[in-house]
Amino acid sequence: MPGSGAGSSARTEALRITDLTVRYRSSDVLSGIDLVVGTGELVALLGPSGAGKSTLLNAIAGLVAPSAGEIALAGTVVAGQDIDVVPERRDIGLVFQNYALWPHLSARDTVGYPMRRAGLSRAESDRAALELLRRLGIEQLADRKPAELSGGEQQRVGLARALAREPRLYLLDEPTAHLDTQLRATFQAELRTRQLRSGAAGLCATHDPAEALAIADRIALISGGRLVQVGTPTEVYERPVSAFAAQLTGAASILRAPVFTADHDLVDINIGDVSTRVAGATDGPLSPGVQSILIRPEWTTEAGPFAGAVTAHWFRGPHTDYLVRSAAGEVLIRRGGPPTHAVSEEISWGLRRAWVIGGGQPQDQPRDQPQLRSPAVSQPNAAAMPR
Amino acid sequence: MSHPRLVSGSRPRASGPVRAATVITILAVAGLIGYPVARLIPSAHFGAALSAPGVGLAAWHTVALAAVVTVVAVPVGAAMALAVRRPDLPLRRTLSVAMVVPLVFPQFVLGYSWTQAYGKAGFTDTFLGLHWQGLLGPAGIAVVLIINAAPLCYLLTAAGLATRAQPDLEHAARVSGASPATVLATVTLPLLRPALGAAAVLTFVATLESFAVPQMLGAPAGFSTITTRIYADLALGSDPATFDEAVALALGLVLLAAVLLIPADLILAPRLRSERTGQSSSAGGRAPRTARSMFIAAGMWLYLALGVGLPTLALIAASITRAIGLKPTPSNWTLDNFSALATPASAQQLAHSLELAVAAAFILVVLGAIVALLARTVHGRALLGLTTLSLVVPGSTLAVGLLLAYGRWLDGTLTLILLAYLAKLWALASRPISGAVDRLPPAEVHAARTSGAGPLAALRTVVVPALAPAVAGAWLLVFLTALHEVTISSLLYSTHSETVAVALLNSQELGDIGQTAALSVSLTALVLLAALPMAALLRMAVRRRGIALPDVSELPREVSVAR
Numbered sequence: 034m035p036g037s038g039a040g041s042s043a044r045t046e047a048l049r050i051t052d053l054t055v056r057y058r059s060s061d062v063l064s065g066i067d068l069v070v071g072t073g074e075l076v077a078l079l080g081p082s083g084a085g086k087s088t089l090l091n092a093i094a095g096l097v098a099p100s101a102g103e104i105a106l107a108g109t110v111v112a113g114q115d116i117d118v119v120p121e122r123r124d125i126g127l128v129f130q131n132y133a134l135w136p137h138l139s140a141r142d143t144v145g146y147p148m149r150r151a152g153l154s155r156a157e158s159d160r161a162a163l164e165l166l167r168r169l170g171i172e173q174l175a176d177r178k179p180a181e182l183s184g185g186e187q188q189r190v191g192l193a194r195a196l197a198r199e200p201r202l203y204l205l206d207e208p209t210a211h212l213d214t215q216l217r218a219t220f221q222a223e224l225r226t227r228q229l230r231s232g233a234a235g236l237c238a239t240h241d242p243a244e245a246l247a248i249a250d251r252i253a254l255i256s257g258g259r260l261v262q263v264g265t266p267t268e269v270y271e272r273p274v275s276a277f278a279a280q281l282t283g284a285a286s287i288l289r290a291p292v293f294t295a296d297h298d299l300v301d302i303n304i305g306d307v308s309t310r311v312a313g314a315t316d317g318p319l320s321p322g323v324q325s326i327l328i329r330p331e332w333t334t335e336a337g338p339f340a341g342a343v344t345a346h347w348f349r350g351p352h353t354d355y356l357v358r359s360a361a362g363e364v365l366i367r368r369g370g371p372p373t374h375a376v377s378e379e380i381s382w383g384l385r386r387a388w389v390i391g392g393g394q395p396q397d398q399p400r401d402q403p404q405l406r407s408p409a410v411s412q413p414n415a416a417a418m419p420r
Numbered sequence: 421m422s423h424p425r426l427v428s429g430s431r432p433r434a435s436g437p438v439r440a441a442t443v444i445t446i447l448a449v450a451g452l453i454g455y456p457v458a459r460l461i462p463s464a465h466f467g468a469a470l471s472a473p474g475v476g477l478a479a480w481h482t483v484a485l486a487a488v489v490t491v492v493a494v495p496v497g498a499a500m501a502l503a504v505r506r507p508d509l510p511l512r513r514t515l516s517v518a519m520v521v522p523l524v525f526p527q528f529v530l531g532y533s534w535t536q537a538y539g540k541a542g543f544t545d546t547f548l549g550l551h552w553q554g555l556l557g558p559a560g561i562a563v564v565l566i567i568n569a570a571p572l573c574y575l576l577t578a579a580g581l582a583t584r585a586q587p588d589l590e591h592a593a594r595v596s597g598a599s600p601a602t603v604l605a606t607v608t609l610p611l612l613r614p615a616l617g618a619a620a621v622l623t624f625v626a627t628l629e630s631f632a633v634p635q636m637l638g639a640p641a642g643f644s645t646i647t648t649r650i651y652a653d654l655a656l657g658s659d660p661a662t663f664d665e666a667v668a669l670a671l672g673l674v675l676l677a678a679v680l681l682i683p684a685d686l687i688l689a690p691r692l693r694s695e696r697t698g699q700s701s702s703a704g705g706r707a708p709r710t711a712r713s714m715f716i717a718a719g720m721w722l723y724l725a726l727g728v729g730l731p732t733l734a735l736i737a738a739s740i741t742r743a744i745g746l747k748p749t750p751s752n753w754t755l756d757n758f759s760a761l762a763t764p765a766s767a768q769q770l771a772h773s774l775e776l777a778v779a780a781a782f783i784l785v786v787l788g789a790i791v792a793l794l795a796r797t798v799h800g801r802a803l804l805g806l807t808t809l810s811l812v813v814p815g816s817t818l819a820v821g822l823l824l825a826y827g828r829w830l831d832g833t834l835t836l837i838l839l840a841y842l843a844k845l846w847a848l849a850s851r852p853i854s855g856a857v858d859r860l861p862p863a864e865v866h867a868a869r870t871s872g873a874g875p876l877a878a879l880r881t882v883v884v885p886a887l888a889p890a891v892a893g894a895w896l897l898v899f900l901t902a903l904h905e906v907t908i909s910s911l912l913y914s915t916h917s918e919t920v921a922v923a924l925l926n927s928q929e930l931g932d933i934g935q936t937a938a939l940s941v942s943l944t945a946l947v948l949l950a951a952l953p954m955a956a957l958l959r960m961a962v963r964r965r966g967i968a969l970p971d972v973s974e975l976p977r978e979v980s981v982a983r
Contacts, residue, residue, distance in 0.1 A: 096591050120594035127595040133588035137610045146606070150597030198596060 047234030053102035077249035126195030305360025337383015456821030497573025528632035533731035580615025739937035788849030832914030856890030
């Protein structure tokens with residue numbers, strides 16, 4: 034798996050998961066998960082709903098028992114090898130997707146709860162809880178119960194409760210799933226600065242590629258209970274291991290076209306008898322022939338050797354996406370400004386970049402993964418893409 | 421849209437039907453509950469009644485019994501509900517169903533089966549030479565009533581756990597550093613407070629009102645409660661003084677119940693109705709099976725076996741054994757007790773029971789639906805509150821009140837018993853239906869209207885399918901409770917209106933063991949026969965349509981009080 038564990042042995046590890054399997058009613062919810070999170074590192078767990086993200090977080094927290102494999106926190110095995118440390122003895126803080134705030138406790142009592150469990154007196158935990166709420170800017174809500182808090186406020190209280198434990202590893206389960214766009218951006222910024230300051234590690238489950246790319250040091254793509262790819266945001270976005278991985282991280286067109294190695298990392302791509310040469314499309318030797326080629330909308334250029342008819346277009350605000358028919362399939366092209374070409378108009382385009390999926394090696398896609406969809410419908414949050 | 425005019429424009433308020441329904445509801449409450457209870461007041465001679473020998477003692481027995489049953493049944497039911505949540509509990513699903521099974525047994529059948537299991541000449545006496553002396557008396561009454569009440573406390577706690585204490589809330593406490601015991605004390609139990617409070621109040625009031633078990637197990641020992649005293653005054657006494665005493669006791673009982681139930685309903689009902697806050701997300705259980713959970717499961721099975729299993733076996737054995745004192749071995753088996761039931765009188769009793777149950781079920785489902793739909797209008801909430809009265813007034817009180825109010829014309833008729841059933845079981849029908857109406861999102865009706873459905877088409881295609889399971893459930897609940905009922909019918913029956921349940925009580929008092937056991941088995945079989953197919957149909961409807969069953973939290977409270 035490219036990128037996984039690269040260089041992490043040199044650092045201290047906050048979390049190491051080895052060959053983890055969780056079976057539920059004789060079907061594998063998670064299988065063969067290997068993942069390392071270094072100290073101070075924030076890893077995003079990106080995948081569609083039902084991929085096993087929550088189960089993985091729950092297994093790390095000790096709320097779900099693994100069927101096989103091993104989990105170690107800061108070098109200490111907490112699950113596996115006949116060891117099963119109970120959740121309250123694991124050094125983690127968990128932020129729940131639905132916040133899981135106790136309806137009978139005020140914000141202050143909720144945040145003070147982990148401190149009380151750690152042995153602080155009521156007066157001490159009260160003071161510390163208020164201080165924490167103040168740092169998050171919600172001390173005026175200290176005496177309110179969850180029913181009297183808005184979604185964003187509940188989320189902050191849930192976060193404060195996790196912070197109150199001062200753990201070495203934070204687990205965040207879709208922390209922004211129920212927030213509107215603006216609150217989401219605020220939270221992402223806050224999480225990043227807070228995490229940088231504390232030096233603690235984080236594992237953040239999300240189904241939003243824009244969020245994962247924006248906040249994470251590394252991204253782990255998960256699907257059908259397996260890790261598909263682990264790497265830095267750039268790696269995962271620009272050099273996906275499969276068409277499926279490419280579509281998980283943003284708008285992607287996949288063309289089938291013949292490719293030839295020109296020189297080292299220069300590759301010739303042939304679409305409809307016209308050829309173009311791009312750099313960085315592969316990181317190894319390429320087997321010539323018809324290959325799957327990933328094209329991100331922003332990798333296309335305005336002028337170029339190729340031509341095709343516009344079949345649809347979407348105005349995204351800063352730019353417009355055109356779906357263009359080419360000899361090798363439909364391709365999504367991005368141009369600045371509002372739409373200037375009508376449907377069925379012929380436009381010319383070129384390529385600045387491309388990525389030959391699988392380096393031209395025969396691809397073995399797991400059968401349980403969704404089939405490739407046409408690029409027109411596979412553009413998750415293309416507008417929110419931070420580039 | 422082909423007929424835009426049908427959708428646009430202001431919707432006319434159907435004020436005519438609403439007004440008519442309101443009048444019907446108010447008249448029904450006044451005629452069935454208000455007037456009969458009011459009739460008690462001028463007739464009650466408290467001074468004379470309270471100074472009668474034994475009345476004070478009966479009142480003390482009633483309250484003490486209710487306290488003891490509540491203090492034991494609520495923790496037992498709650499502990500069972502918490503135990504069944506353990507993911508590692510062996511046979512967890514089976515246990516969670518088995519815990520509710522005692523509800524199928526009419527109270528007096530449970531009481532009678534205990535005498536057959538642990539009483540003199542009972543099962544354990546025959547085989548081991550052991551019998552429980554205290555069974556006939558306060559201790560026996562308390563134990564049987566606890567076993568009878570525990571399933572309701574269990575259901576209320578389970579409903580409270582499902583709606584308020586989601587696994588995520590407990591997980592949040594665990595990952596905050598709390599041990600399982602601390603989680604129970606700081607999160608689970610505080611969240612369950614409303615449910616436990618409701619269970620306690622309902623158990624207390626249900627015990628106050630209970631009649632059959634105190635009568636069956638208390639009478640031979642000379643132990644009396646308010647309800648058995650009323651029964652003795654009306655059924656056995658003949659002079660005006662005993663009638664006055666019955667009236668005074670009936671009024672005292674309703675005051676006692678009202679003082680407890682009305683504030684409890686006001687405080688607890690809104691908290692119990694609070695909605696689910698979010699979907700729970702827990703995949704898989706935590707720990708593998710532990711010795712501890714095996715131990716807990718064994719304890720629960722033992723409880724069920726001794727409390728319900730063995731008594732049921734003893735009851736069946738008694739019903740097919742040739743004579744008292746013989747061992748229930750195959751050579752002594754006979755069906756004589758059952759064939760002795762095949763008399764015209766028994767057929768008559770069965771017909772009466774079924775007529776009453778069916779009539780009460782149909783009328784109350786209609787009344788209940790009217791009230792539930794009215795509850796959506798401005799003054800409707802108050803109407804729904806009125807039907808709560810039927811929960812508050814004990815069966816014995818209603819019977820005496822109705823006798824005073826309408827006895828002149830209806831004494832000894834099935835109609836009088838039916839009126840009492842309508843009064844007593846109304847809330848049983850209206851609460852589940854209004855619960856279902858409450859949960860029906862207005863958007864669903866709006867979606868139907870904007871899809872081109874007229875008001876009636878929307879009612880037929882969206883509202884009725886969503887309410888159907890609740891209506892069917894309410895029907896079944898009223899039907900079964902009416903079949904079980906003995907408190908009211910034993911006070912109001914005559915030779916022309918005897919029901920199976922009354923016949924059973926009389927046959928027990930005559931001491932005919934084989935006959936009583938056979939009747940008990942038959943009545944329970946009848947209840948099962950009606951309940952099982954209906955329950956299966958309901959479950960099918962639920963699965964096919966994806967409609968929620970009537971909230972369990974709304975059912976047991978009425979079941980307990982209506983007994």
